[in-house]
Each structure stands twice: as structure tokens, then as C-alpha cells.
Amino acid sequence: MAYSVDDLLKFDIPEIIYGPGALSVIGRCAARLGGEKIFLVTDPGIIRAGWVDQTLQYLKRMRLDCVVYDNVVGNPRDFQVDQGAKLYLQKKCDVIVAVGGGSTIDTAKGIGVLATNYGSVKDFVGCNLVSQPIPPLICAPTTAGTGADVSQFAVLLDSREKMKMCILSRVIMPDISIIDPTLLQTKSQELIAATGMDTLTHAIEAYVSSLSWPMTDPHAVHAIELVNEHLVRAAETKDIVALEGMAVACLEAGIAFSNAILGAVHALAHPVGGIYDLHHGVVNSVLLPAVVRRNLDHAHDKFAVMARALGVKTRGMSTAEAAFHVPEKIEELISRLGLPRHLAELGVSSDDIPMMAEMAQQDICMLTNPCTYSTRDIEAMYREVW
Amino acid sequence: MAYSVDDLLKFDIPEIIYGPGALSVIGRCAARLGGEKIFLVTDPGIIRAGWVDQTLQYLKRMRLDCVVYDNVVGNPRDFQVDQGAKLYLQKKCDVIVAVGGGSTIDTAKGIGVLATNYGSVKDFVGCNLVSQPIPPLICAPTTAGTGADVSQFAVLLDSREKMKMCILSRVIMPDISIIDPTLLQTKSQELIAATGMDTLTHAIEAYVSSLSWPMTDPHAVHAIELVNEHLVRAAETKDIVALEGMAVACLEAGIAFSNAILGAVHALAHPVGGIYDLHHGVVNSVLLPAVVRRNLDHAHDKFAVMARALGVKTRGMSTAEAAFHVPEKIEELISRLGLPRHLAELGVSSDDIPMMAEMAQQDICMLTNPCTYSTRDIEAMYREVW
Numbered sequence: 001m002a003y004s005v006d007d008l009l010k011f012d013i014p015e016i017i018y019g020p021g022a023l024s025v026i027g028r029c030a031a032r033l034g035g036e037k038i039f040l041v042t043d044p045g046i047i048r049a050g051w052v053d054q055t056l057q058y059l060k061r062m063r064l065d066c067v068v069y070d071n072v073v074g075n076p077r078d079f080q081v082d083q084g085a086k087l088y089l090q091k092k093c094d095v096i097v098a099v100g101g102g103s104t105i106d107t108a109k110g111i112g113v114l115a116t117n118y119g120s121v122k123d124f125v126g127c128n129l130v131s132q133p134i135p136p137l138i139c140a141p142t143t144a145g146t147g148a149d150v151s152q153f154a155v156l157l158d159s160r161e162k163m164k165m166c167i168l169s170r171v172i173m174p175d176i177s178i179i180d181p182t183l184l185q186t187k188s189q190e191l192i193a194a195t196g197m198d199t200l201t202h203a204i205e206a207y208v209s210s211l212s213w214p215m216t217d218p219h220a221v222h223a224i225e226l227v228n229e230h231l232v233r234a235a236e237t238k239d240i241v242a243l244e245g246m247a248v249a250c251l252e253a254g255i256a257f258s259n260a261i262l263g264a265v266h267a268l269a270h271p272v273g274g275i276y277d278l279h280h281g282v283v284n285s286v287l288l289p290a291v292v293r294r295n296l297d298h299a300h301d302k303f304a305v306m307a308r309a310l311g312v313k314t315r316g317m318s319t320a321e322a323a324f325h326v327p328e329k330i331e332e333l334i335s336r337l338g339l340p341r342h343l344a345e346l347g348v349s350s351d352d353i354p355m356m357a358e359m360a361q362q363d364i365c366m367l368t369n370p371c372t373y374s375t376r377d378i379e380a381m382y383r384e385v386w
Numbered sequence: 387m388a389y390s391v392d393d394l395l396k397f398d399i400p401e402i403i404y405g406p407g408a409l410s411v412i413g414r415c416a417a418r419l420g421g422e423k424i425f426l427v428t429d430p431g432i433i434r435a436g437w438v439d440q441t442l443q444y445l446k447r448m449r450l451d452c453v454v455y456d457n458v459v460g461n462p463r464d465f466q467v468d469q470g471a472k473l474y475l476q477k478k479c480d481v482i483v484a485v486g487g488g489s490t491i492d493t494a495k496g497i498g499v500l501a502t503n504y505g506s507v508k509d510f511v512g513c514n515l516v517s518q519p520i521p522p523l524i525c526a527p528t529t530a531g532t533g534a535d536v537s538q539f540a541v542l543l544d545s546r547e548k549m550k551m552c553i554l555s556r557v558i559m560p561d562i563s564i565i566d567p568t569l570l571q572t573k574s575q576e577l578i579a580a581t582g583m584d585t586l587t588h589a590i591e592a593y594v595s596s597l598s599w600p601m602t603d604p605h606a607v608h609a610i611e612l613v614n615e616h617l618v619r620a621a622e623t624k625d626i627v628a629l630e631g632m633a634v635a636c637l638e639a640g641i642a643f644s645n646a647i648l649g650a651v652h653a654l655a656h657p658v659g660g661i662y663d664l665h666h667g668v669v670n671s672v673l674l675p676a677v678v679r680r681n682l683d684h685a686h687d688k689f690a691v692m693a694r695a696l697g698v699k700t701r702g703m704s705t706a707e708a709a710f711h712v713p714e715k716i717e718e719l720i721s722r723l724g725l726p727r728h729l730a731e732l733g734v735s736s737d738d739i740p741m742m743a744e745m746a747q748q749d750i751c752m753l754t755n756p757c758t759y760s761t762r763d764i765e766a767m768y769r770e771v772w
Contacts, residue, residue: 007405007407008403008404008405008408008411009404010403010404011399011402011404012401012402013397013399015397015398015556016398017395018394018395018396018397018601019393019394019395021393022394170401213404214608214634214638215402215634215637217608218607218608218638219604222600222603222604248601251601252600252604
């Protein structure tokens with residue numbers, strides 16, 4: 001036999017329910033998973049947008065009790081997870097529902113882990129260290145970016161060390177993801193742009209990951225096509241068709257990266273986001289062109305496919321020539337979205353680059369990048385976009 | 387809101403573990419799902435091929451007891467399901483493992499339904515009529531064709547009425563599908579050809595189904611590309627690379643059709659297969675070109691994409707022109723595989739056509755065909771390929 005068991009490929013995603021108005025089935029889903037007392041994780045912005053009231057009505061219709069926990073911020077903190085888990089246990093809840101963006105969903109995952117595995121977030125940082133199943137988890141994402149609703153990742157902030165901690169475990173995969181594109185209409189233009197670039201980064205990194213395979217590739221490529229078609233329009237006009245396109249792009253990119261894992265962009269983004277408390281999508285966007293330029297030579301064929309997905313007319317080009325257009329197209333997209341191009345614009349000090357490079361090299365996402373980088377290489381990439 | 391809840395789209399698949407040698411994790415999977423006494427459904431051919439002995443070893447390594455049930459035939463009978471369910475309950479099993487082709491997996495699903503819902507198979511025929519969850523179900527398919535290992539369908543034969551009964555329910559979706567392409571090496575050439583055409587039929591019908599959507603489309607198209615690339619070689623040489631291609635094609639076509647459902651080919655094939663006890667893949671293959679010709683005008687754009695996936699150089703053609711090549715390419719493929727082209731070759735009497743047309747029109751798969759057909763239209767299609 002040419003392969004060992006270590007070469008086996010996995011593909012695991014939640015049950016997905018998609019469509020404008022899909023939020024209305026959230027009560028039925030919670031009841032189906034055995035819920036009687038629901039722990040609803042959300043954030044104050046989502047409450048203001050009115051989605052929590054709607055969710056509570058849908059839960060009430062199924063006669064489900066609900067405890068709301070809204071102490072969630074961007075780059076969610078370990079202590080918020082601790083606090084949520086305590087409340088979950090104290091109130092004797094049985095199903096977790098997350099309505100919000102990636103931070104909300106990652107907080108909900110963390111709460112789930114501590115609710116059944118006890119201990120602290122730190123105990124579960126790494127690959128497959130969560131042993132007990134978490135409570136049933138339903139997600140309704142309000143941003144099209146993170147894909148946290150379909151992934152086996154949770155990224156939480158060590159508030160003391162200002163370091164992002166990554167939990168990667170099959171056990172934290174949500175049970176049901178309810179994707180209702182109408183929820184995206186209350187996002188700001190900036191958030192649509194930033195989370196859209198997060199989606200593009202997921203798709204690109206998953207497509208060239210060393211764990212990509214025929215089940216993840218079609219989703220990654222289709223996500224890139226959809227971002228190319230819909231992101232600028234979604235950010236500029238909040239047109240519902242464009243938002244639907246981005247909802248599906250985010251879903252497919254999430255499916256691709258959860259199963260193929262990520263690469264150097266995420267490895268480099270985690271220290272920056274952790275230390276400076278910046279939006280993950282914006283940091284990814286700044287780093288993406290520099291990392292792609294260095295990755296190009298290690299996956300010409302796939303970058304040539306991406307060039308076509310990004311609208312480059314590649315007929316008559318060699319794969320190397322076609323691949324070469326990818327970072328240019330990404331930079332063009334960033335400019336059209338009006339997003340920053342440099343780390344300095346985000347307040348990052350160049351003094352921190354050596355430390356961040358050390359942290360990036362230890363990041364779990366570096367393992368599946370199509371090539372390896374020395375700490376010096378990583379420093380060089382940070383400086384290129386500084 | 388422009389949509390109602392009825393317009394919501396679903397996407398649900400098992401956890402997938404893929405790769406040569408993947409069968410070896412079957413014991414670990416059964417243990418992870420809480421198994422202590424495994425009910426192994428298989429058929430005598432699979433036992434002779436040696437895969438059951440291997441499976442038993444992998445289960446034993448995890449100290450799991452096992453009851454083997456091998457009374458499975460093509461077009462599996464209702465009474466075989468009854469018998470299996472009785473044995474499952476009598477032996478107090480807790481996890482079902484199916485190692486075999488589509489008939490074995492459908493039998494296992496039926497046993498699962500009766501083990502927790504009681505009654506008889508007939509009580510559950512139709513859409514979402516299974517209320518109680520079935521026991522955990524792990525499938526290891528030994529053919530690349532049916533996609534039963536990733537689908538929410540089970541097709542069983544009413545042995546008295548000689549009618550195929552279709553159970554369609556989220557509840558019968560397997561929990562884990564273990565796809566080990568080395569298992570395909572013990573298939574006969576005829577079976578590789580016939581099951582491969584079944585896969586092609588799934589992909590084509592799912593792609594033009596009225597329930598297709600962006601999550602199912604990329605899998606359907608990729609499956610068609612893989613069939614075009616690998617099926618003839620797989621059937622002629624059993625080359626492992628070609629078999630791997632067909633394993634992934636079957637997986638992706640299965641994912642597409644389980645979530646987008648099927649169409650008129652399956653609606654017409656079920657009565658033929660039920661009355662004459664014929665291989666489902668062969669019957670699909672005979673009917674496919676005639677149905678595709680009539681469906682063409684209702685999905686030009688998608689048939690044009692399929693033409694490209696089947697290797698037609700469509701540059702400069704209108705979508706209608708490109709679409710026109712699809713049935714020709716299918717007929718070419720059938721000829722290369724040496725499969726029959728006519729129902730008469732399979733022993734089907736033309737006297738039965740009116741009755742079969744009535745049955746086909748009632749078939750659940752007809753609901754998602756891109757257009758509707760009168761009984762007269764259906765008769766005409768049967769006669770075209772008789």
C-alpha cells in the first residue's frame with residue numbers, strides 16, 4: 001500500500017441551511033438538537049441591529065427558554081469565554097446558539113469546550129486536544145468572512161500575553177449553520193470589505209494548502225470566483241444579490257479551509273492581530289499580496305487557476321505568467337475596496353517585527369503552507385508590507 | 387422578504403474519511419460513535435473478496451464485538467431488511483457498519499430505520515417520514531457508483547409488488563463515510579462500467595435539478611469531469627489512479643444528488659429496475675441519453691457547462707449548440723464501455739411500457755426534473771431506447 005493512515009484526508013462540515021429568511025428556522029433547529037434552555041451568544045451590535053430580538057421570538061415560538069450572553073468583542077478574550085462557560089453551567093443550559101460574526105462564534109465554541117471539558121482555554125490550544133463533545137452548537141453568522149460557522153477552528157486571545165490561541169478540533173465543529181444573507185444587510189461597508197478579504201484569504205490559502213484535495217478544491221475556486229464577482233458591489237451598495245454571493249463565497253471558503261487548513265498569511269496575521277487588537281480581515285488583506293508573491297513558485301498551476309477565477313484572461317499565457325497576475329489582482333481589489341495596504345497604517349511598529357516573525361513561525365497555520373519559510377523570510381514579508 | 391422558508395436550501399453530508407488504506411480506521415470510528423457491539427451488513431461477494439475479514443480485524447483491534455449480516459442482494463428486498471432489523475435488536479447491537487455497494491448500504495439504512503422506528507419499510511416510503519434517529523451508521527463503499535454512503539436516500543424493493551420504494555430522509559444520512567479506493571480493485575470490469583454510469587447520471591441529474599444550488603453545482607461539474615477523465619481507464623485497466631478518480635467522482639456526485647435530488651432518469655429507471663430486477667447503473671445508462679435530449683432545452687447553460695466537462699471544445703459555439711453535444715458524448719462513453727444501449731437487450735417487454743410510464747410519473751425523483759413530462763412523453767422516452 002502506497003499510503004499510510006496519516007495520508008488520509010478528512011472532510012467534515014455542519015448541516016447547512018441557506019437562504020434569505022433562514023434565521024426563522026433557528027428555533028426548530030434548537031428543538032431538534034434537544035434544546036430546552038438555550039444559551040445565546042451574541043454581541044451588543046447584533047442586539048442593536050435587531051437580530052437577537054428576532055432570534056428570541058423564533059426560540060419562544062418553540063417554547064424554548066433562553067439565556068443571552070453578549071460580552072463578546074473582536075479578538076475575543078479568554079476571560080469572556082470563562083465567564084460565558086460559568087453562566088452556561090450555572091443556568092443549566094443544553095444548546096448553544098451563536099448569532100454574530102467570527103468573534104461571537106469563536107466565543108461560543110470556547111464556551112462549549114469549557115462547559116463539557118472544564119479547565120481553561122489554554123488547555124485546549126493546539127490540534128485535537130478537546131476530548132469531550134461540546135453541547136449542540138447552532139451558528140447564524142452575521143458577517144460573510146470568517147467561516148467560523150463551518151470550521152473546526154476557534155481563535156481566542158490570551159489577554160495577558162496578547163497572543164492569539166488557536167484551538168483546532170473536530171469536536172468544535174458546529175452542528176448546524178444557518179446562513180441567512182439578509183443578516184448581512186446591517187454590516188457596515190468597511191466590515192463587508194474587510195470580512196470579504198478574509199474570505200478571499202481563506203480560499204487562496206486553502207487552495208494551495210498541502211492538505212487540499214479534490215473535495216476542498218472546487219469550493220476554494222468557486223469562492224474566489226464569487227469574491228471577484230460580488231465583493232466590490234456588496235461593499236459599495238449592499239445589494240442583496242451581491243450579499244448572497246458573498247454569503248456563499250464565505251461558506252465555500254470556510255468549508256475549504258476547515259478541511260484543507262490555511263497557510264502563511266494566517267500564520268503572519270495572528271501575531272499582528274493579537275498584539276495590536278486589529279480586525280483579522282484587515283490584517284490578512286495587508287499581508288496577502290506579499291505572501292502570495294513568495295508562494296507563487298510553489299504552486300504555479302493552482303495560482304494560474306486562481307488568476308482565471310479573478311478574471312484574468314490567461315489564454316496563451318504559461319501557468320507561471322498567469323500565476324504572476326494573482327497578487328496584482330489582489331492589490332487592485334484592495335484598492336477598489338479602500339482598505340489599507342501597509343501595516344504602518346494600522347499602527348504596527350516595525351520594532352515588533354522580529355518578535356512577530358518568531359511567533360508566526362510557531363503558528364499552526366504555517367504547517368500547511370505550500371513551502372516553508374525561515375524567520376528571516378517572514379521578517380522580510382512583514383517589512384515588505386510595513 | 388422575497389423568499390419563504392420553503393425556498394431554503396439544505397446541504398448535509400456525513401463526515402468523510404478518504405484515502406487508500408482508509409478502511410483501517412473503521413474500528414476507531416465505530417468506537418468513537420459509542421459502539422461496543424457492531425452490526426456489520428455486507429454481502430457474500432464482499433466476504434469472498436476478503437474485505438469483511440479485514441474489517442473484522444480492525445473492529446477486533448478496538449475490542450469491539452461484531453454480528454455479521456450478509457443476506458443482501460442487488461435491488462435489496464424488504465424482507466431482508468426486516469430480518470436484519472430483528473437480528474440487530476435480538477443481538478443488542480449499537481452501531482451499524484455497512485461494507486459493500488449501494489444495495490448493502492441501503493439495506494443497512496433500512497435496518498437502522500426499523501431498529502429504532504419499528505413498523506415495516508413501507509411505513510417510511512416518501513419524504514421525511516422517519517421520525518426517530520437511526521443507530522450510528524458507518525459506510526465503507528466497495529463500488530464507486532451509488533453514493534448511498536453520503537446520501538439521504540434508501541431504495542428498497544417491495545418484493546410482492548416488485549416495486550422500488552424510496553425512503554428520503556435526513557435521518558438516514560450515514561454518520562461517517564470511509565472511502566478507500568483500494569476496495570474498488572475487487573470489482574468486475576462490468577460493475578466498474580455500470581456503477582460509473584450511475585455516478586454520471588447522479589451528477590447530470592443533480593446539476594440540472596430544480597433544487598441545485600451553488601453548494602451542489604461545483605461537486606456535480608467536478609464529478610462529470612472526473613468520470614470523463616477516469617471511467618474508461620478504470621473499467622479497462624483497474625488502474626489505481628483511475629479508480630481513485632472514480633471514487634472521488636462518486637463521492638462528489640453523491641453529495642450533489644443527496645442535496646439537490648435527482649430527475650427523470652431515476653424516475654424512469656426505478657420501475658424498470660424493480661420489475662425486471664436489473665442493475666440500477668445499467669438501466670440509468672440506457673435511459674440517460676433519451677432523457678437528456680428532452681431536458682436539453684430546459685437548461686441550455688448548464689448542459690453547455692457539462693459539454694465542456696465531457697471534453698467538448700465549445701469555443702465559438704452557442705450554449706444551445708454546446709448543450710447538443712452532451713447526449714452524443716454520453717452515447718460515445720456507453721459504447722466505449724461496451725454497455726447495452728436498449729431496454730430490449732435487458733429483456734424488458736414493450737408491453738410493460740405504459741405501466742412503467744404511470745409508475746415513473748409518480749416517482750419522487752420526477753419532482754426535481756427541470757421540466758415536467760406527461761405520461762405520453764415518458765412512454766415516448768421508453769420507446770426511444772427500447
